[in-house]
Amino acid sequence: MGLEGKETSSFMRDFLDRYGGYAVIDGGFATELERHGADLNDPLWSAKCLISSPHLVRRVHLDYLDAGANIILTASYQATLQGFEAKGFSREEGENLLRRSVEIAREAREIYYDRCTKDSSDFMRDERHRRRPILIAASVGSYGAYLADGSEYVGDYGDAVTVKTLKDFHRERVKILVDAGADLIAFETIPNKLETKAYAELLEEGIETPAWFSFSCKDESNVVSGDSIFECATVADSCRQVAAVGVNCTAPRFIHGLISSITKATSKPVLVYPNSGETYIAESNQWVKSSGKAEDDFVPYISKWRDAGASLFGGCCRTTPNTIKGVAGELLGTLPHK
């Protein structure tokens, strides 16, 4: 986007100001593709659909825009050049698939805007929805996501993996996503401080596109590896290109405490997009209930999280467009509460 210095750091604040001080992020993407019948039992996970069913990728983006999201994340979470090469794709084909993830999201945005001008429903007549600003965030899953063994929920890469290994792993992919026209980079489900440092150093190599850092956490004060969220958020705070810091794919019951820890480390905008509160079991590729309580409807907590200091809200795995409709409604106050 060619934003320079100070502008990059105020990017998210400016965006939030244009939409009443908050933003709605989309919901679970891969799990939503699965709900529509996609078989993602594959090392590429959601990125498999970039090859097999791009129309479904576009449709899920549109479903989230219809639900009220104003930031949508691309299907590139587990899309890596290394992963595509392992599946027999050439370097060039892998690069095209990465680019495609951004293009499909941009197409969905165009279709949505076009539809808005023709739709006359109450929802669309609301000025706050029509032509509301929509950002395309290029999803970058962690190195652990590429390993496709649930490592992004453990965060232990072993001693052989260094900051340099991680920078080398992510560098080309990030460049391709930026060049494809993403408005921001969503480094998500970050499992440890090592990868946080690698992303910060990578951005400082000269990437001017704003980014957000979003961590997967195992309790109220630690990311999944056991590193403290305060320390990870402090690394994020020190990086000029980081426009927002937060938490994703984490159980709703930990969110409130995590927001408190993050706001102690940074004054950058805070984002939260929890999962349904279930735990992913990599061996069986299943999500199982992890606490006695049902947590799938966290919408009633949104206003409390906002009071605690968060300003961007969405959902992660196993949340759906219905969740996001609830989130948007809660924030706008235009839809009936549950």
Ligand SMILES: [Zn+2]
């Ligand atoms: Zn998730």
